[in-house]
Amino acid sequence: MxxxxxxxxxxxxxxxxxxxxxxxxxxxxxxxxxxxxxxxxxxxxxxxxxxxxxxxxxxxxxxxxxxxxxxxxxxxxxxxxxxxxxxxxxxxxxxxxxxxxxxxxxxxxxxxxxxxxxxxxxxxxxxxxxxxxxxxxxxxxxxxxxxxxxxxxxxxxxxxxxxxxxxxxxxxxxxxxxxxxxxxxxxxxxxxxxxxxxxxxxxxxxxxIGRRKATDEEIEDAAKLISSKKKPLIICGGGVRYSEAGEELKKFAEEFNIPVSETQAGKSSIESDFSLNLGGVGVTGNLAANIIAENSDLVIGVGTRFTDFTSGSKELFRNKDVDFVTINTSIFHAGKMDGTKVVGDAKASLEQLQEALEKLAYKSSYKDEIVEAKVKWENEVKRLYSIKYPESNFKPEIEGQNEKFLEEFYKMYRSALPQTTVIGEINKFVEEELDGNYVVVGAAGSLPGDLQRLWKSSKKYSYHMEYGYSCMGYEIAGALGAKLAKPDKEVYAMVGDGSYLMLHSELVTSIQERKKINVLLFDNCGFGCINNLQMSNGMDSFGTEFRFRNEDGSRLNADYVPIDFAKCAEGYGVKTYKVKTIDELKNALKDAKNQSISTLIDIKVLPKTMTNGYKSWWHVGVAEVSDKKSIQEAYSQKQGFLENARKY
The missing domain is CATH 3.40.50.970 (Thiamin diphosphate (ThDP)-binding fold, Pyr/PP domains)
Known part of the structure; x- marks a missing residue:
């Protein structure tokens, strides 16, 4: 030897x-x-x-x-x-x-x-x-x-x-x-x-890396169940992306007239403008997908783990007769939701299942429901993209929040940019000016919810969201990784001020390696997503905003702490911009596109102007005992949702 x-x-x-x-x-x-x-x-x-x-x-x-x-x-x-x-x-x-x-x-x-x-x-x-x-x-x-x-x-x-x-x-x-x-x-x-x-x-x-096929028995069982249902819904998970099965999924959906919804990992496996694509589903899902989901009598999960955000903590699927078919290479994940298992590669399994259903001459019973749901959502998107503050059509998207947050922020920064309006402008720019030749990266905070609901992708794999761990600090490092993978594309990190402060060190590496990334920093002076969560469950704002401590040393609820993120990043050698108006945003995006070094756009966005709700619920631990009436009410409401959630 x-x-x-x-x-x-x-x-x-x-x-x-x-x-x-x-x-x-x-x-x-x-x-x-x-x-x-x-x-x-x-x-x-x-x-x-x-x-x-x-x-x-x-x-x-x-x-x-x-x-x-x-x-x-x-x-x-x-x-x-x-x-x-x-x-x-x-x-x-x-x-x-x-x-x-x-x-x-x-x-x-x-x-x-x-x-x-x-x-x-x-x-x-x-x-x-x-x-x-x-x-x-x-x-x-x-x-x-x-x-x-x-x-x-x-x-x-x-x-x-x-x-x-x-x-x-x-x-x-x-x-x-x-x-x-x-x-x-x-x-x-x-x-x-x-x-x-x-x-x-x-x-x-x-x-x-082979394409594992499901067994004949699995395909037969799944086809039999699907053929007995009238209003199925497909959930496109990350397994569709990794299998590169987007085209097969579209063919399957078109053949049997089945609408498709997306998880964070599955989004952009198929194009947003595909006629049967409803968009994001679940807790961070949109109105169209969740309307169809709550009435579906069958859910076909393709390459999804059925996390609580996808299933709305198992409360989203409200049809009493709903069943599940799960297509996954992992027998562990295929067993989720007590579903009929199809253990195999997404592309190969969809092809097998399509052949079996064609023999049964199957078609869903949908008529106008899909189009009607999509129209409702498109109208809502137009509203979200056109919100202006402090004009009469403005209201915070998070219901029941005190407008003092907005007033204080506006007074400090003189910025009146709602988050949803900013996202709309960015999405429009990258699709029109870059012809979809980009990658948008995100991970944590309120941005993943807004992006899953609102973002439209014309090209496959242009949407890159880490939401299995929802790890704060992934965004800028993730943008560098995406740029290393696709050096010919413009890469945008969508990051909140909280995540940016946690970890942005690889911005320097991007400069060193000459791998240009674009950081779109949404500054709303705090951990806004978690602030919404605590307040929507009956609490006051506590420990989630970036505020000075009171002079008496009691709590962090004096004025906001102003941070000039653009000035900080400029010291690294990054090309930076400060944005407080839509015109400034448009000009910054255009100029950043023409730069050869990494860029950072410091966008001051109004707190409480992210999206919320749309027929979904998320199960979080709420105090069973409290001296605060609003928390007592939140606990009671939670118990009501739990009664309707499926028990697996």
Missing amino acids: NTIRLTTAQALIKFLNSQYIKFDGKESKFVEGIFTIFGHGNVVGLGQALQQDSGQLKVLQGKNEQGMAQAAVAFAKQNNRKKIYACTSSIGPGAANMITAAGTATANNIPVLLLPGDTFATRQPDPVLQQVEHMNSAAITTNDAYKAVCKYWDRVTRPEQLMSAMINAMRVLTSLDDTGAVCIALPQDVQGEAYDFPEYFFKKRVHV
């Missing part, structure tokens, strides 16, 4: 260079590169290996471990899980920082390879700098915390263990039904230890 003597780190880099995937007959490199932040736990191990011979791997320098790993997640998502970046950190806080991104990847079923440094396998220098010690076990390190948020975890304590660890890692990273974050913890001494690795470990490996 021929061998090559390499360090563990050198062998790892050589192995990563030899990994390929094949999808629909097309072969491509799987590992694009590696994000690095070097510290004492990896700089002379993996760092040395990358400096000596990185092969074809692109080596990028991150600025925050979570940020670079979130960028890697976004890169894989924008590539429909067909390419990945690896990420390496030092031990201790560097490793811990990536745990949040691991959760993002696993919650969304997105592959990412994380390579944190670890303490010494020999334990001789223990405790080393940044080591967390446990009296009950010397084997526990920071990296054990990854186990809760990874699909595969291993620690390589001897060089020869690298082989089985990486074979298993690739199994999960290229999995159809069980992919997510993979953590391979690398003790810093082992990274530099040498071993005679067999040459076959470094051979070219092609991981075939």
Whole structure:
């Protein structure tokens, strides 16, 4: 047996260079590169290996471990899980920082390879700098915390263990039904230890991502159930996107006259103007989709996990005779909602199911309901896009809110921009001026709800929303990852001031790497989405706005804290703009398009001007006992919704 003597780190880099995937007959490199932040736990191990011979791997320098790993997640998502970046950190806080991104990847079923440094396998220098010690076990390190948020975890304590660890890692990273974050913890001494690795470990490996077909029995059962129903509804989930099954879904819907609704992950798998596309469904869904959903007697979930936002905490589907068909590569997710399972690839399964239903000559019983629902929603969109403050047609979209929020904000910034109006202008600009050749990225706050409801995409995969984890701080890092995946497209990060303050470090990386992104920063002086949530459940505003503390030291409810985000970003070398009017927004968008460096548009938007409701409910924990009448009423209302929610 021929061998090559390499360090563990050198062998790892050589192995990563030899990994390929094949999808629909097309072969491509799987590992694009590696994000690095070097510290004492990896700089002379993996760092040395990358400096000596990185092969074809692109080596990028991150600025925050979570940020670079979130960028890697976004890169894989924008590539429909067909390419990945690896990420390496030092031990201790560097490793811990990536745990949040691991959760993002696993919650969304997105592959990412994380390579944190670890303490010494020999334990001789223990405790080393940044080591967390446990009296009950010397084997526990920071990296054990990854186990809760990874699909595969291993620690390589001897060089020869690298082989089985990486074979298993690739199994999960290229999995159809069980992919997510993979953590391979690398003790810093082992990274530099040498071993005679067999040459076959470094051979070219092609991981075939096949199209798993459902069984005949599954197709027969699903077709039988569908043919017995009159008003089905399709929910297009992220599995449609990753299967690249948009065209098959449209054919299926047209053939049987079945309307399609979208999850956050599924949105832009088919074009927004498709005649049967109702748009977003559920808690952040729109009026059209939710009207149809509440009356449907069958829900066909294609590649969706049926999260509480999609199902309206299982209260959205109100027809007493409603049943579910679930198409998913994962038998776990296919079992959601006690549905009739079709375990298989979205594209292949839709083709199988269409053939079976054609033999049964099936058609839904919809007449004018789909068109009528869409017209109602289009009229509402026009209203939302044309709101003006403080004119007579204005009202905060969040019912029952005190207008003092708006008055104070307007007094401070002299900005009267409603959030929905701003989104309408941005959407119009990127569709008309860029001909849909863009990617819009978001993750948390009120923007995902407004975008799922209002945003219209003319091109596939132009909408990139991380909502499985809804991770604040993903937006700018995610925009960088999307730009790395699609360098020919304009990429826009839609981010609130709260998320921006949490994590925007990879904005600097975008400048360094000459990968232009556009940050559209919606400043409403606080965690506006959560402020709405607490107040709509009977609470007063508490701890969710960015306000000065009262002079008596009691609470944070004095004046708003003004922040000049444009001035801050200008210091990084970003081209910045300050926006308080629609004309200023239009001019900024136009000028930003012509820039070659990253841009930031600081948009002052009125609080309480996001969308809300539309026949949906979200189950949150409300205090059962309170001395406040409004909270008592909120609890009573919650109990009413729970009585109608399905119990699975």
